[in-house]
Amino acid sequence: MKLLTARDEREALRLYKRYPEALPLAGGTDLMVGWNTGRLNGKTILDLSRLKDWARIRETPMGVWIGALATHTAIRVHPAVKSRFPLLAESSETIGGRQIQNQGTLGGNIANASPAGDTFPALAVYEAKIHTVSDAGRRVVPFSEIFAGVKQTTLQKGELIEGVELTTPSTEPCRQGFRKVGTRAAQAISKTVFAGLLWLNKDRTVDDIRLALGSVATSVRRLEHIETSLTGQKLDPKAITRALNLLSRDIHPIDDIRSTRDYRMLVSRNLITSFLNAR
Numbered sequence: 001m002k003l004l005t006a007r008d009e010r011e012a013l014r015l016y017k018r019y020p021e022a023l024p025l026a027g028g029t030d031l032m033v034g035w036n037t038g039r040l041n042g043k044t045i046l047d048l049s050r051l052k053d054w055a056r057i058r059e060t061p062m063g064v065w066i067g068a069l070a071t072h073t074a075i076r077v078h079p080a081v082k083s084r085f086p087l088l089a090e091s092s093e094t095i096g097g098r099q100i101q102n103q104g105t106l107g108g109n110i111a112n113a114s115p116a117g118d119t120f121p122a123l124a125v126y127e128a129k130i131h132t133v134s135d136a137g138r139r140v141v142p143f144s145e146i147f148a149g150v151k152q153t154t155l156q157k158g159e160l161i162e163g164v165e166l167t168t169p170s171t172e173p174c175r176q177g178f179r180k181v182g183t184r185a186a187q188a189i190s191k192t193v194f195a196g197l198l199w200l201n202k203d204r205t206v207d208d209i210r211l212a213l214g215s216v217a218t219s220v221r222r223l224e225h226i227e228t229s230l231t232g233q234k235l236d237p238k239a240i241t242r243a244l245n246l247l248s249r250d251i252h253p254i255d256d257i258r259s260t261r262d263y264r265m266l267v268s269r270n271l272i273t274s275f276l277n278a279r
């Protein structure tokens with residue numbers, strides 16, 4: 001294994017251009033699992049962990065900027081993230097255990113592109129923007145366009161994730177909800193993971209709604225059919241039942257070692273129902 005260490009962004013981009021086959025290394029909690037299995041033998045690793053600027057989280061006029069190297073711990077305790085984007089703080093709190101949260105980064109979570117990435121439903125409903133950088137320049141990719149499939153992103157050759165931009169919605173949602181369902185309360189990969197934002201009018205009609213589920217398709221899914229069905233409707237049992245009947249159009253869970261398709265469908269339905277019925 002060959003290790004390249006970048007001291008700053010310029011050096012990282014220069015090295016990545018020269019060694020386009022290199023695997024970027026952030027916290028290593030995903031990548032280094034391959035060490036024991038021999039998957040990293042003969043590989044070139046580009047260590048980004050010294051890019052201190054990329055670990056920063058800062059409040060912006062529009063919301064919050066989270067550098068790609070910000071750890072899940074830094075995110076879950078950050079006052080601006082907690083107050084303005086609570087679902088992201090909550091989801092970071094559920095990742096692995098404290099050691100993984102201290103080491104694992106948001107950029108690594110996204111680039112790893114697991115269908116079960118726990119930050120993804122929150123990033124989906126907050127409609128995050130992913131900022132990328134390469135030797136050729138910078139790009140902003142809507143979160144909805146960052147995944148190409150299981151463990152696949154739309155990052156281009158030589159491109160790194162620099163950070164994540166979160167914009168505060170123009171009106172505050174009246175309800176925000178996050179739930180992760182795994183085998184245990186901690187150190188468990190999701191069977192299903194949910195995030196939702198709801199805006200209700202005074203007469204209880206739905207002004208706007210954003211719902212997302214992870215671990216139920218090749219990558220995180222916004223529940224577009226359910227959202228459309230509920231928008232403009234009074235949030236009553238009839239409207240909720242009608243909307244939930246569309247669930248199978250929005251998600252496509254499978255049987256795997258962690259769960260079954262049927263269980264994931266049932267739990268997803270229950271998570272949405274309890275979010276919509278919460279007071």
Ligand SMILES: Cc1cc2nc3c(=O)[nH]c(=O)nc-3n(C[C@H](O)[C@H](O)[C@H](O)COP(=O)(O)OP(=O)(O)OC[C@H]3O[C@@H](n4cnc5c(N)ncnc54)[C@H](O)[C@@H]3O)c2cc1C
Nearest residue numbers: 024026027028029030031096104105108109111117118161
């Ligand atoms: C015991 C254990 C429990 C876990 N539990 C959970 C869990 O509950 N929920 C969950 O979602 N995840 C979990 N994970 C997975 C992992 O911890 C997270 O995905 C973490 O956020 C990865 O971040 P990292 O910095 O460690 O990434 P790394 O391992 O450094 O990198 C991961 C991937 O991203 C690429 N990469 C890293 N940074 C960049 C960048 N800036 N630009 C482009 N590519 C980049 C790497 O090349 C690699 O392919 C767990 C892992 C372990 C080992």
